[in-house]
Amino acid sequence: MSNRRIWVLSTTRADYGLLYWLLREIDEDPELELMLVVSGSHLSTEFGETVREIERDGFRIHRRLEILLSSDSRTAMVKAMGLTMLSCAESLAEDRPDLLVLLGDRFEIVPVALAAVAHGIPLAHLHGGETSRGALDEYFRHAVTKLANIHFPATEVYRRRIIQMGEDPAWVFNYGAPGLDHLHRSKPVSREALEESLGISLNRPTAIATFHPATSDMATGSGSQVANLLEALEACNDLQVVFSKANADTQGRDINQALARWCTDHPDRSRLFDNLGPLVYQGCLRHLDLMLGNSSSGLVEAPSFGLPVVNIGSRQEGRLAAGNVISVDNRVDEIRRGIALALSPEFRAQLIHLQNPYDRFGDGWTSRRIKETLKVVPLDTGVTKKGFIDAAMAAGNE
Numbered sequence: 295m296s297n298r299r300i301w302v303l304s305t306t307r308a309d310y311g312l313l314y315w316l317l318r319e320i321d322e323d324p325e326l327e328l329m330l331v332v333s334g335s336h337l338s339t340e341f342g343e344t345v346r347e348i349e350r351d352g353f354r355i356h357r358r359l360e361i362l363l364s365s366d367s368r369t370a371m372v373k374a375m376g377l378t379m380l381s382c383a384e385s386l387a388e389d390r391p392d393l394l395v396l397l398g399d400r401f402e403i404v405p406v407a408l409a410a411v412a413h414g415i416p417l418a419h420l421h422g423g424e425t426s427r428g429a430l431d432e433y434f435r436h437a438v439t440k441l442a443n444i445h446f447p448a449t450e451v452y453r454r455r456i457i458q459m460g461e462d463p464a465w466v467f468n469y470g471a472p473g474l475d476h477l478h479r480s481k482p483v484s485r486e487a488l489e490e491s492l493g494i495s496l497n498r499p500t501a502i503a504t505f506h507p508a509t510s511d512m513a514t515g516s517g518s519q520v521a522n523l524l525e526a527l528e529a530c531n532d533l534q535v536v537f538s539k540a541n542a543d544t545q546g547r548d549i550n551q552a553l554a555r556w557c558t559d560h561p562d563r564s565r566l567f568d569n570l571g572p573l574v575y576q577g578c579l580r581h582l583d584l585m586l587g588n589s590s591s592g593l594v595e596a597p598s599f600g601l602p603v604v605n606i607g608s609r610q611e612g613r614l615a616a617g618n619v620i621s622v623d624n625r626v627d628e629i630r631r632g633i634a635l636a637l638s639p640e641f642r643a644q645l646i647h648l649q650n651p652y653d654r655f656g657d658g659w660t661s662r663r664i665k666e667t668l669k670v671v672p673l674d675t676g677v678t679k680k681g682f683i684d685a686a687m688a689a690g691n692e
Contacts, residue, residue: 297324297325297326297327298325298326298327298392298393298668298669299326299327299329299389299390299391299392299393300320300326300327300328300329300391300392300393300394300395300668301329301331301356301386301389301391301393301394301395301415302316302317302320302328302329302330302331302394302395303331303332303333303394303395303396303402303403303406304330304331304332304333304336304348304397305332305333305334305335305336305400305402305403306334306335306336306341306344306400306541307335307336307341307342307344307347307541307569307571308398308541308591309397309398309400310336310344310347310348310572311473311476311571311572311575312397312398312420312421312471312472312473313397313420313472313473314351314473314475314476314572315472315475315476315479315660315661315662316395316420316472316661316664316665317330317353318661319661319662319664319665320665320668321353323665323669325669326665326668326669328353328354328356329356329357329389329391330348330353330354330355330356331355331356331357331358331359331385332345332348332355332357332358332359333358333359333360333361333362333378333381333402334361334362334400334402335362335541336348337358337360337362338362340568341539341541341568341569342539342568342569344569345358347569347571356389357385357389359378359381359382359385360377360381361374361377361378361381361402362374366545366546366547371401374401374402375401375402375404375405376405378402378405378406379405379408379409382405382406382409382410383409383412386409386410386413386415387413390413390415391415392415392416392673393415393416393417393418393668393673394406394410394415394416394417394418395417395418395419395420395668396417396418396419396420396438396442397419397420397421398420398421398431398435399421399424399426399429399431399432399434399435399438400431400434400541401430401434403434403438404434404437404438407419407437407438407441407442408441410441411441414678416443416444416673416677416678417438417441417442417443417444418442418443418444418445418446418668419438419439419441419442419444419445419446420446420448420472420664421435421446421447421448421452421471422435422436422438422439422442422445422446422447422452422456423439423445423447423451423452423453423454423455423456423459424447424448424452424613424614425611425612425613426590426609426610426611426612426613427608427611427612428508428588428607428608428609428610428611429506429507429508429609432612436459439456439459439461440459440460440461443465443677443678443680444465444467444667444668444671444677445461445465445466445467446467446468446469446472446664446667447466447467447468448468448470448471448594448652449468449470449614449651449652449654450468450654451614452468452614453466453467453468457683457685458685460681460682460683460684461683462681462683463683465671465677467663467664467667468654469654469655469660469663469664470652470653470654470655470660471594471595471652471653471660472660472661472664473594473595474594474595474598474650474652474653474658474660475658475659475660475661476572476573476576477576477598477653477658478656478657478658478659479658480572480573480576481573482576482577482580483573483574483576483577483580483581484577485581487577488574488577488578488580488581491570491574491577492536492565492574492578493565494534494536494565496534496581496582498532498533498534499532499533499534499583499584499637500533500534500535500536500582500583501533501534501535501536501582501583501584501585501586501633502536502538502575502578502579502582502584502585502586503523503535503536503537503538503585503586503587504537504538504540504585504586504587504588504589504591505519505520505523505540505549505553505586505587505588505589505606506540506541506546506549506587506588506589506609507519507540507545507546507548507549507609508588508607508608508609519549519607519624520548520549520552520553521552522624522625522626522629523586523587523606523629524552524553524556525626526626526627526629526630526633527556529630530630530633531563533563533633533637534563534564535563535564535565535586536564536565536567536570536578536582537553537557537564537565537566537567538567538569538570538575539553539566539567539568539569540553553566554566575591576595579591579595579596579598579599579601580599582601583602583636583637584601584602584603584604584633584636584637585601585602585603585604586603586604586606586629586633587604587605587606588605588606588607588609588610589610590610590613592605592610592618592619593605593610593613593614593615593616593619593652594652595652596618596619597616597617597618597619597648597649597650597651597652598650598653600618600642600645600646600648601618601645602618602620602635602636602637602641602642602645603618603619603620603636604620604622604629604632604633604636605619605620605621605622606622606623606624606629606632607623607624614651614652616648616649616650616651617644617645617648618645618648620632620635620636620641
């Protein structure tokens with residue numbers, strides 16, 4: 295019997311960090327063949343050309359799909375989706391994998407999912423069932439859920455939501471968030487090594503900050519949204535900030551330009567990075583004092599470190615959050631209030647025994663459980679012939 299061939303797509307630094315241990319598990323299993331496809335910002339020098347990091351980790355790139363345009367307007371996003379569809383039409387016809395794996399909710403993955411369906415290739419989707427009402431990701435994520443055959447949500451709440459959407463409970467598996475395997479399986483970055491990587495001393499309060507466009511609310515513009523965060527930081531003279539650039543989303547370049555100007559004006563207490571990489575990023579979560587912005591990692595990863603998070607604006611609205619998250623709106627005074635609360639000893643003290651709702655087993659083997667399921671799940675019509683399971687029927691099948 296030939297090895298099961300699994301086609302996995304990574305388009306950004308973010309999903310690569312979450313997929314890393316699953317990629318490793320598939321690649322090291324003699325009964326599986328990893329077909330790793332990279333696209334999006336991985337191939338862009340503007341966003342750090344992070345494909346080189348993937349290669350340094352020892353993975354062989356099966357395909358590179360060039361789909362990212364130099365513009366980040368909505369029109370450019372739609373054109374990029376079209377390019378992705380055209381690229382996948384030929385790539386999947388040539389590769390004919392047994393199974394295709396997608397993670398998350400970015401715009402690039404929707405045309406890949408559609409192409410898989412058209413080619414009759416079973417699709418597994420990770421991190422479905424979540425909500426983030428402040429981003430277009432909300433639409434994309436649920437669309438991919440309905441196109442997918444096998445589901446790996448990160449919490450029980452999300453598992454039940456996928457079933458509520460009419461998916462068969464037999465093919466919805468809650469093992470937790472695979473990106474959290476890093477906490478258990480990767481060697482932690484020491485404080486000293488982190489200082490060397492960041493090029494700063496951590497002898498004063500330091501924040502990790504990531505701010506992405508709230509793509510479902512573009513009326514105010516991302517430039518003015520991030521401007522409020524930067525204005526709030528002006529009054530926090532003792533706070534040092536490590537910025538990680540926004541992803542390749544609509545108006546993401548506006549954010550990155552604003553961050554670059556602020557860091558140029560405040561060289562004594564700020565650094566801006568195209569890409570920190572999974573291990574250095576998690577070193578920041580482990581050793582820094584708080585997180586700022588609107589990244590999902592504040593809700594998914596940061597709870598494992600008991601790290602206070604000031605979650606700004608609507609981008610993550612609706613996503614399950616632990617007690618480390620302080621949600622504030624986009625006003626300057628609210629952001630300052632959130633920072634003050636996050637830095638208070640009283641708030642940090644109450645996070646000592648915080649449980650991460652996304653780390654179901656807490657043992658670092660979520661990716662292995664997903665891999666083992668991908669390895670044995672039957673790829674016959676029982677999986678590939680989609681139906682709609684009504685809620686009452688789903689309850690009876692659980």
